[in-house]
Amino acid sequence: MNTLSDTFSFHRWWLLVTKHWSENYRRYLLFLLAIAGLLLAWFSFILMVSQLNLLNSFMQFAAYFAGLYLVGCFYASWLFADLNSPQGGIGFLALPASHLEKLLCALFFGVLLFFIGYTLVFYLVDIPMLSLSNSILIKYPRNYQDTSIQIPPDQLFNVFDNHAFLPEPGTFLAGFFSTQALFFLGSVYFTRWTFIKSVIAALLCLLIFVFIDAKLLNLFLPSGWHDVFFLWVHNDAYQHPSQYIRLPHTTGKLLNIFIAVCAPLFLWIITWQRLKEKEV
Amino acid sequence: MITISNLHFSYGQRPVFSGLNLRLAAGTICGLLGRNGTGKSTLLRNIGGFLFPQKGQITTLGFQPGRRQPAFLEQVILLPETFQLPPVSMRQWLKNNAPFYARFDLDAFHRYAKDFEIPSTPRLTELSYGQQKKAMISFALATNAPLLLMDEPTNGLDIVGKSQFRKIIAGAIDESRAILISTHQVKDLEQLIDRILIIDEGKLVFDQPLASVADKLLFKLSFDPTEEEQSLYCETSFKGSALILPNTEQKESRPDLEMLYKAITTDPVTINAQFK
Numbered sequence: 001m002n003t004l005s006d007t008f009s010f011h012r013w014w015l016l017v018t019k020h021w022s023e024n025y026r027r028y029l030l031f032l033l034a035i036a037g038l039l040l041a042w043f044s045f046i047l048m049v050s051q052l053n054l055l056n057s058f059m060q061f062a063a064y065f066a067g068l069y070l071v072g073c074f075y076a077s078w079l080f081a082d083l084n085s086p087q088g089g090i091g092f093l094a095l096p097a098s099h100l101e102k103l104l105c106a107l108f109f110g111v112l113l114f115f116i117g118y119t120l121v122f123y124l125v126d127i128p129m130l131s132l133s134n135s136i137l138i139k140y141p142r143n144y145q146d147t148s149i150q151i152p153p154d155q156l157f158n159v160f161d162n163h164a165f166l167p168e169p170g171t172f173l174a175g176f177f178s179t180q181a182l183f184f185l186g187s188v189y190f191t192r193w194t195f196i197k198s199v200i201a202a203l204l205c206l207l208i209f210v211f212i213d214a215k216l217l218n219l220f221l222p223s224g225w226h227d228v229f230f231l232w233v234h235n236d237a238y239q240h241p242s243q244y245i246r247l248p249h250t251t252g253k254l255l256n257i258f259i260a261v262c263a264p265l266f267l268w269i270i271t272w273q274r275l276k277e278k279e280v
Numbered sequence: 281m282i283t284i285s286n287l288h289f290s291y292g293q294r295p296v297f298s299g300l301n302l303r304l305a306a307g308t309i310c311g312l313l314g315r316n317g318t319g320k321s322t323l324l325r326n327i328g329g330f331l332f333p334q335k336g337q338i339t340t341l342g343f344q345p346g347r348r349q350p351a352f353l354e355q356v357i358l359l360p361e362t363f364q365l366p367p368v369s370m371r372q373w374l375k376n377n378a379p380f381y382a383r384f385d386l387d388a389f390h391r392y393a394k395d396f397e398i399p400s401t402p403r404l405t406e407l408s409y410g411q412q413k414k415a416m417i418s419f420a421l422a423t424n425a426p427l428l429l430m431d432e433p434t435n436g437l438d439i440v441g442k443s444q445f446r447k448i449i450a451g452a453i454d455e456s457r458a459i460l461i462s463t464h465q466v467k468d469l470e471q472l473i474d475r476i477l478i479i480d481e482g483k484l485v486f487d488q489p490l491a492s493v494a495d496k497l498l499f500k501l502s503f504d505p506t507e508e509e510q511s512l513y514c515e516t517s518f519k520g521s522a523l524i525l526p527n528t529e530q531k532e533s534r535p536d537l538e539m540l541y542k543a544i545t546t547d548p549v550t551i552n553a554q555f556k
Contacts, residue, residue, distance in 0.1 A: 022368060279331045
């Protein structure tokens, strides 16, 4: 029978964290520099080709989340890469620490530190590039296409409040933790091509979600109504903007909490169980 | 230290073990021999908790290996044939890994490293494969773990390295420790092991202390055709016939493990009958 100290010891977990950092910090610093370089290149490209408001909030939102999802999921797949080969797997599993400590160490780096590091790097690039973009707009004022309305300076995008693009603030951010948790599970579950197989698994989950949302829910709606991602809209909603039904605010909040907390927690627990069952 | 009863293990449809039984006590250096693909590494991984028996039971130091509890991992070290070391210095590697082992002896590690003549490099990854292996062996011994499982430890070691390995292992064994070495290089371990295990077709076909082998079997070179006829196993060469004979007169001879291995895999019943 496992005792508590067999399952978790802060001392052992901290030893794992310091060991992981010591063996990988150079790689991580280079990794963050590469992300900064890519963001810088992308924003510079936008500044050169954009005819309207250069780094608007949507552009920042898209850059932030595209990078967060792509890099975060790839990193989650990489953290358990040792398990893909017997030599690496034995080294990883043989270290005298519990499976929970090993998982929590991976989550500490893959979820917490990655999110903080990525967000810091994003703003380190975004803030000066935005001020450059706004200074261009001030120096060379532009109007919206076919209007005489001047384009105002852009606002700094807040990653915790992306109201403008989704019905519930923070849904995209919440979804990241669930998606990344799926990649953590994939990296332990699959033995080869973990990232590609995890992408396929994530796409299948997305397809099932879209099918439920676009096909299944519509079957239960009255004639003339359809579902737009849990927002029920009447066909002539444009003429009568009041003719739509959305989830109550609290339900939306609960859904966000589920996506941000419950789903990742559930997937992390499965990852922990898979780690215990892992054979190399 | 190790008790295996009725072990069944297979990779998909390919059975590896079908009812293997084994007991191993402390104070022994045990050689595990077998053909390629007979499951030597698989057995070590089952004992170490990296593979799980499909049927039967393994108890290692009172633990169920598959649970991989930290207290178990601290006491059972598996040195795999191939491994990967991180791109850090030896000092940093020790700083990162030694604290996981409560009984780690840093002085002993430096002593072994000195005996192995491991050079100092900025990063472990700059060492050759053989040197990395020496570092791993030194580390494994310095943990003072009661059970060491070594998979082909002499692979990649040069002639001097093999001799250093024998010397170091012989010096490291005591009554509280057991070392199980799986190998193809029988000659490398001839003067080191004190018990020999041979597995073939999923079963343990031979399990005897080396002292008992020397007691029951006589290994000799002979030109005598009568002796050849009486032999349990015979290999002819230009130097005469190498024979394994029943040691009825309690003569002294040095067991030739390679020949013994061949004899057992050819006719295990005849050889084992000498030990009853």
